[in-house]
Amino acid sequence: MTTDQNILVKLNDAGLQLNDKWLVKGVSLQVEKGKIVTLIGPNGSGKSTTAKIALGIYKKIDGSVEKYTHKVGYVPQKISIDWTLPLRVNDFMVLTESLNKETIDEALSLTGVIHLKDKNLGDLSGGEFQRVLLARAISKKPDLLVLDEPVQGVDFTGEIALYELIKKISDELNCGILLISHDLHTVMSATDHVVCLNGHVCCSGSPMDVAKNNEYKALFGEQASQILSRYEHKHDHIHTDEGEIKKN
Amino acid sequence: MFDDFFIRALVAGIGVAFVTGPLGCFVIWRRLSYFGDTLAHSALLGVTLAFTMEFNIALSVFIISSLIALILIQLQKKTNLPGDALLGLLAHSSLAVGLVVIGFLTFIRFDIMGLLFGDILAVSVDDLLIIWIGGALILLTLKFIWKPLFASTVNYELAEAEGLNPDRAKAIFTILMAAIIAISIKMVGLLLITGMLIIPAAMARNLSSSPQSMVIYSIIGGLLSVIIGLFTSLEFNTSSGPSIITAALLLFILSLFKIKQSIKLKN
Numbered sequence: 010m011t012t013d014q015n016i017l018v019k020l021n022d023a024g025l026q027l028n029d030k031w032l033v034k035g036v037s038l039q040v041e042k043g044k045i046v047t048l049i050g051p052n053g054s055g056k057s058t059t060a061k062i063a064l065g066i067y068k069k070i071d072g073s074v075e076k077y078t079h080k081v082g083y084v085p086q087k088i089s090i091d092w093t094l095p096l097r098v099n100d101f102m103v104l105t106e107s108l109n110k111e112t113i114d115e116a117l118s119l120t121g122v123i124h125l126k127d128k129n130l131g132d133l134s135g136g137e138f139q140r141v142l143l144a145r146a147i148s149k150k151p152d153l154l155v156l157d158e159p160v161q162g163v164d165f166t167g168e169i170a171l172y173e174l175i176k177k178i179s180d181e182l183n184c185g186i187l188l189i190s191h192d193l194h195t196v197m198s199a200t201d202h203v204v205c206l207n208g209h210v211c212c213s214g215s216p217m218d219v220a221k222n223n224e225y226k227a228l229f230g231e232q233a234s235q236i237l238s239r240y241e242h243k244h245d246h247i248h249t250d251e252g253e254i255k256k257n
Numbered sequence: 258m259f260d261d262f263f264i265r266a267l268v269a270g271i272g273v274a275f276v277t278g279p280l281g282c283f284v285i286w287r288r289l290s291y292f293g294d295t296l297a298h299s300a301l302l303g304v305t306l307a308f309t310m311e312f313n314i315a316l317s318v319f320i321i322s323s324l325i326a327l328i329l330i331q332l333q334k335k336t337n338l339p340g341d342a343l344l345g346l347l348a349h350s351s352l353a354v355g356l357v358v359i360g361f362l363t364f365i366r367f368d369i370m371g372l373l374f375g376d377i378l379a380v381s382v383d384d385l386l387i388i389w390i391g392g393a394l395i396l397l398t399l400k401f402i403w404k405p406l407f408a409s410t411v412n413y414e415l416a417e418a419e420g421l422n423p424d425r426a427k428a429i430f431t432i433l434m435a436a437i438i439a440i441s442i443k444m445v446g447l448l449l450i451t452g453m454l455i456i457p458a459a460m461a462r463n464l465s466s467s468p469q470s471m472v473i474y475s476i477i478g479g480l481l482s483v484i485i486g487l488f489t490s491l492e493f494n495t496s497s498g499p500s501i502i503t504a505a506l507l508l509f510i511l512s513l514f515k516i517k518q519s520i521k522l523k524n
Contacts (some may be wrong), residue, residue: 064418083418090411094286095465104408105419129466155418 015041016077017153017185018063023072025058032058034071034209038202040153040185045176045199047188050206051228056189057086059206060155063187078153082146084139086157086189096130098122098141106149116148117141119174121167135162143171147178154178154186168192172199193233263491265385266377266444270483270501272388273441273453276395278476280437281458282468283430284451286410291341292329293451295348297438299325300447301355304372308365309358315387315439322435325351375446375498377490384443391440395433402426407468446498456505457482463512478508 017040024034033055040046040063048056062070064083090096102113117123120140125133133141143159156175160168176199179186188200204213205225212222219225225233259267284293303321307314325347332343359367371379399406402425408416409423416423438450445453457478458471465471486501493500 061414061418064414066414066417079420081419083415085412085414085418088412088415091286093462094411095462095467095471096411097467100467100469101411104411105404105416105421107404149419 015043016075017042018077018187019075020059020063021073021075023059023062023070023074025055025062025067025070031208033062033206036062036072036204036206036210038204038210038213040187042152042185043179043183044201045179045186045188046202046204047190047200048204048206049190049193049229050211054206055208056206057157059204060157060187060189064155078151080149080152082149082151082154084142084146084154084156084159086161088142090130098125098128098130098133101130101141102145102148104145108148112148116144119147120144120171136164136167139163140167140171143174147182150182150184152184154184156186157189158191159188160190160192175199193229259491262378262380263487265380265382266487266497267484269380269385269388269444270487270497271480272385272392273437273444274457274479274483275476276392276437277441277453278457278461278479279396279399279472280433281454281456281479282461282472282475283406283410284434284454285458285462289434290451290455291344291348293434293438293454295329295344295351296322296325296435297442297447297450298348299351299355300438300442300450301372302351302358303439304442304447305355305358305362308367309362313387314442315384315391318442319435319439321351322438323432326431326435370496371446372442373446373448373498374496375442375444375449375501377444377487377497379443388440388444391436395436395440398429398433402429406430444497445501446496449498449502452502452505453479453482456502456509460505460509460512463509463516478505478512481508 019039020036023036025032036055036059038046048059050056058067061067062074063076064081065074065076098117099113102108102116114123114126117126120143122137122140122144125137125141130138130141139160139162143156146154146156154175159175160171163171175186175188178184200216202213203216203219205211205219205222205228207228211224211228212219214222284290299322300318303318304314306312306321307317310317329343329347332338332347333340336343338346359369368376368379370376405416405421405423405426408419408421409426413423437454438447441450441453458475460478461471461474464474482501482505485504487497489495489504490497490500
């Protein structure tokens, strides 16, 4: 049972129209404390738009957004920073909130970029910058994390480590996470709730429910469905108190 | 040792430099130099208004510049013209209207050169009070909106998403721009105020690696420009504004040597 106090942000039939074209329409979802909600869908299906609606970046929306927290960490999909600005990683970390040195160092260490602390932001590689973005978002210990493709450009081993980190943060801070990702493999194992978008919510539910859904299969193909169901096997056994593995 | 007017000009200029330093950094970061120019051009209209209605010049300039900023925002919303065209339209038409109004005011002796390029002889004790009290208020306000303003300068959506209210910070910053133009018009003159904002900050960019150090270098650059410029102005009887800006330009050129060195080091 979910009590209302656990809800961090809630979209009620939300949508956004731009120049008479719907970017996304009729989205209802909620993010709760300690839960990871993942948005999936093809390019242009309105994932980032939905995230921005949830964040309150768009003002003139259809439907409504209820936001119950101000402690938000955001990793945008695209970030254009004017490199004429003299900005070191350290300056970027305290962009929206003042943090002490220990907090900054801890977050940078977690994402593996502590050695870049005094480097100019413009001198980082794409993957390094992505790690800094994630470090900044988690450093303020937010209630709600919105991560729009947080591991793009990160090397393969780093990608897995960062997803594990995201899962760990969700557990430790008990924060809610709204995640956008293309990587069905990595994401599904950690996600509590999946929302499949294609201009509207085409299906949503637990990863398993979504995998079985016909609309999802039509959108992503049969193979993607198998990816999801593979994770079901993880749950075909239970761990007993004695540490034994028992088949269901 | 020095005449009173010179000491007054020096104190006034130092006050102005403390404020243009940090504001100038934001003008560069937010690419607002043409916007600053437009506000400064419209200041002429404010000055003429002050003379016709026997009103305080700084206050009148502040009101007209804020008004022009408001009109600009409205025009941006209601027309399809690009921003720089609207800025040009407002800058030159308000300058032209100001000059036409001056033509009608034959009963007042106008020092147009002083208005356009600054006149240290014109700085009174009242002006000093306006500069230092107004300047302190501007700096305090800037300190108050620093976080949201800076965050939204780096990335608007991040600032908005994380609850910093960047729109309010931007509106307040626009008012601060009108205010700095109002208090520095007598010193630097309306054609060169933007130079006082941009050139020390540009010099500072060449020397700094963090936003804070850029603000500090920008203030130091402004102070040096004012001091060197005013002494030159006294010595060679040149207008105060151009002398200050020329000094700032020399400092900027010097700063280029530093940036060349650091680029060499990088490679």
